[in-house]
Amino acid sequence: MSEIMNVANIFGENVFNDSVMQERLPKKVYKELKRTIQEGKELEPSIADVVAHEMKEWAIEKGATHYSHWFQPLTGATAEKHDAFISAPKSDGKVLMEFSGKALIKGESDASSFPSGGLRATFEARGYTAWDCTSPAFIKKDATGEGAILYIPTAFCSYTGEALDQKTPLLRSMEAINKQTLRLIRLFGNTTAQKVTPSVGAEQEYFLVDREKYLKRKDLVFTGRTLFGAMPPKGQELDDHYFGAIRERIALFMKDVNEELWKLGVSAKTQHNEAAPAQHELAPIYAQCNVAVDHNQLVMETLKQVAYRHNLHCLLHEKPFAGVNGSGKHNNWSLTTDDGVNLLDPGKTPHENIQFLLILACVLRAVDRHAELLRESAADVGNDHRLGANEAPPAIISVYLGAQLEDVLSQLISTGSATHSIKRERLETGVNTLPDFAKDATDRNRTAPLAFTGNKFEFRMVGSRDSVAASTIVLNTIVAESFADACDYLEAQEDFSMGVHDLIKKYASEHQRIVFSGNGYSKEWVKEAERRGLPNIATMVEAIPYLVTDKTVELFERFGVFTRAELESRAEIQYETYAKVINIESRSMIDIASKHIIPAVIKYITSLATSINQVKEACDVVDVSVQTELLQESSNLLADTRKALKELIELTEQASSMKRGKEQAEFYQKEVVPVMQALRTAVDKLEMIVNKEMWPMPSYGDLLFEV
Ligand code: ADP
Ligand code: MG
Numbered sequence: 206m207s208e209i210m211n212v213a214n215i216f217g218e219n220v221f222n223d224s225v226m227q228e229r230l231p232k233k234v235y236k237e238l239k240r241t242i243q244e245g246k247e248l249e250p251s252i253a254d255v256v257a258h259e260m261k262e263w264a265i266e267k268g269a270t271h272y273s274h275w276f277q278p279l280t281g282a283t284a285e286k287h288d289a290f291i292s293a294p295k296s297d298g299k300v301l302m303e304f305s306g307k308a309l310i311k312g313e314s315d316a317s318s319f320p321s322g323g324l325r326a327t328f329e330a331r332g333y334t335a336w337d338c339t340s341p342a343f344i345k346k347d348a349t350g351e352g353a354i355l356y357i358p359t360a361f362c363s364y365t366g367e368a369l370d371q372k373t374p375l376l377r378s379m380e381a382i383n384k385q386t387l388r389l390i391r392l393f394g395n396t397t398a399q400k401v402t403p404s405v406g407a408e409q410e411y412f413l414v415d416r417e418k419y420l421k422r423k424d425l426v427f428t429g430r431t432l433f434g435a436m437p438p439k440g441q442e443l444d445d446h447y448f449g450a451i452r453e454r455i456a457l458f459m460k461d462v463n464e465e466l467w468k469l470g471v472s473a474k475t476q477h478n479e480a481a482p483a484q485h486e487l488a489p490i491y492a493q494c495n496v497a498v499d500h501n502q503l504v505m506e507t508l509k510q511v512a513y514r515h516n517l518h519c520l521l522h523e524k525p526f527a528g529v530n531g532s533g534k535h536n537n538w539s540l541t542t543d544d545g546v547n548l549l550d551p552g553k554t555p556h557e558n559i560q561f562l563l564i565l566a567c568v569l570r571a572v573d574r575h576a577e578l579l580r581e582s583a584a585d586v587g588n589d590h591r592l593g594a595n596e597a598p599p600a601i602i603s604v605y606l607g608a609q610l611e612d613v614l615s616q617l618i619s620t621g622s623a624t625h626s627i628k629r630e631r632l633e634t635g636v637n638t639l640p641d642f643a644k645d646a647t648d649r650n651r652t653a654p655l656a657f658t659g660n661k662f663e664f665r666m667v668g669s670r671d672s673v674a675a676s677t678i679v680l681n682t683i684v685a686e687s688f689a690d691a692c693d694y695l696e697a698q699e700d701f702s703m704g705v706h707d708l709i710k711k712y713a714s715e716h717q718r719i720v721f722s723g724n725g726y727s728k729e730w731v732k733e734a735e736r737r738g739l740p741n742i743a744t745m746v747e748a749i750p751y752l753v754t755d756k757t758v759e760l761f762e763r764f765g766v767f768t769r770a771e772l773e774s775r776a777e778i779q780y781e782t783y784a785k786v787i788n789i790e791s792r793s794m795i796d797i798a799s800k801h802i803i804p805a806v807i808k809y810i811t812s813l814a815t816s817i818n819q820v821k822e823a824c825d826v827v828d829v830s831v832q833t834e835l836l837q838e839s840s841n842l843l844a845d846t847r848k849a850l851k852e853l854i855e856l857t858e859q860a861s862s863m864k865r866g867k868e869q870a871e872f873y874q875k876e877v878v879p880v881m882q883a884l885r886t887a888v889d890k891l892e893m894i895v896n897k898e899m900w901p902m903p904s905y906g907d908l909l910f911e912v
Pocket of ligand 1: 404405406407408475488489490491537538539540547658660661
């Protein structure tokens with residue numbers, strides 16, 4: 206019989222968390238470290254030495270031989286370099302296990318191979334990693350499953366201090382919103398809170414496919430998505446997978462994922478089947494945003510690793526399959542004080558909660574002012590297939606508030622004050638044995654990019670493979686700006702109550718256009734949004750310029766989150782990433798079409814022609830019109846395929862010889878992508894004709910329904 210898992214016992218067992226620190230560190234050292242963590246004070250070298258020593262002892266007991274500064278460069282993935290704990294051999298040839306405070310706090314890394322967008326030339330290769338002590342260190346098994354490594358979450362900067370990663374600006378944005386929110390709540394008489402932190406809960410969607418089949422799909426192997434593939438007879442139209450019973454193979458996988466994550470201190474909580482066949486979701490309990498960002502990276506890595514052990518493959522791409530839903534990541538965002546108050550909680554009677562109403566009005570203003578930037582934060586090559594299609598939120602940013610808050614806002618706007626809140630109703634089931642529930646005050650609207658869901662905002666645009674850092678940085682900073690502007694105004698008012706009242710009304714009226722509760726997927730909304738003057742940015746390449754507008758630069762520089770140079774470098778990196786990804790996709794298509802599909806179709810056509818001849822030879826009055834028709838049809842499609850292929854080869858060559866940057870990215874988007882589509886269209890039609898045994902790769906049906 207298998208052992209029964211006790212979650213409470215294993216939770217966090219591989220994390221150097223508060224209880225381990227308390228147990229292992231001398232009291233004074235523990236206190237100093239806590240102060241550093243809580244107040245952001247610098248850590249004394251002598252203290253760091255003691256912490257490093259204890260961390261090393263703990264790690265060695267758990268089987269670790271190496272440590273690694275773990276960071277998030279702008280590749281979307283995490284990076285690590287392992288260093289053994291050993292010292293230089295002594296004269297007797299023996300080594301000691303060593304780990305200094307200096308090695309804990311600061312690492313040096315050859316940064317030249319990570320994207321820097323022109324911030325750093327290759328000859329200035331020095332990059333530094335700096336310990337983010339607010340996100341705990343942890344131990345993970347290495348790829349062999351036998352060794353273990355101590356991971357230290359770090360931020361990654363260039364020699365001159367520019368951010369080369371996701372974490373540095375995230376930490377900066379946390380400082381900005383902390384400062385401005387404290388200012389705001391002080392005005393409302395809060396004297397106790399010392400710190401305000403954004404909390405994030407990142408829901409993660411993913412697909413699981415059988416590994417053997419995956420390996421036969423070179424498009425999945427090279428690009429993470431299918432570049433060809435006719436629709437199977439069944440898709441997701443019956444909605445029978447969504448929230449359906451989880452099958453054994455998947456359940457075993459999820460069990461292992463949970464166990465691994467719990468050991469790493471990631472509070473994996475919810476799991477269910479998603480809308481598309483073979484699609485699933487995992488959500489952890491929310492955490493402080495930098496920890497949540499790290500944890501989401503661990504979730505993605507763990508899904509991949511555990512899938513491998515189960516002979517499955519986890520697809521994190523935003524759109525692995527055309528024709529069924531893609532995958533996203535919901536960023537649930539709220540603001541929490543260190544005395545435990547969620548500032549986005551409206552309470553039972555929001556109309557009386559003036560502080561909440563001001564915060565809400567500020568969020569609306571922030572989102573309306575910087576809608577383009579928020580949209581950009583979710584821009585990702587794979588996400589172009591989702592946003593604006595009929596599944597994910599549309600590419601137009603809007604906010605869903607729900608009936609209760611919308612009502613309060615409209616009272617405020619029309620009469621200048623809100624006097625009542627729509628009550629939560631009882632949900633009557635009509636069955637005596639079922640209890641009646643109090644309904645939530647807000648229903649859900651799955652089509653809104655940003656939805657208020659009770660006590661948090663849920664930003665639904667992020668791509669499944671993307672880090673949640675970018676959107677969190679934007680949310681933190683744009684809200685910090687509106688708080689700062691509100692405080693500037695309120696601190697100068699003699700009558701605070703009047704001032705708040707006026708400001709809520711002003712912000713709510715000026716930015717009401719961003720609030721929308723209808724169907725965000727509808728064509729009418731596109732027109733209505735245009736009438737309201739809301740931006741509709743369909744693609745990544747169109748979104749990137751909003752990273753470097755004067756408005757954006759001013760915003761980020763005001764709060765010390767990004768410099769202009771850092772933003773420009775990020776825009777460069779994004780153009781390059783777009784070009785590189787499409788280049789890989791198009792070259793993969795060229796490879797697969799030339800070496801696998803065209804030969805298979807020729808084989809099919811030849812065998813068809815041969816069999817027509819044979820039939821005719823056997824009996825020349827037999828009707829071979831069906832065979833002849835198929836021969837004609839497949840030959841025509843083969844010609845279309847070849848034509849599109851040749852065109853794609855030429856365009857891809859032309860594109861890849863262009864100078865890197867905006868123009869190149871635009872060329873890929875406008876010239877290369879449509880021809881990729883044309884090639885796919887012809888090939889997918891052929892897949893519907895050619896014998897299954899002759900088709901060179903597993904079909905959508907094989908991949909999606911035979912996991
Ligand atoms: P919903 O049903 O609205 O999606 P859930 O309770 O399932 O909400 O939560 C979805 C995600 O939001 C989870 O990761 C959860 O931990 C997170 N979450 C819940 N409350 C908050 C909050 N106050 N701040 C940030 N995230 C939160
Ligand atoms: Mg949700």
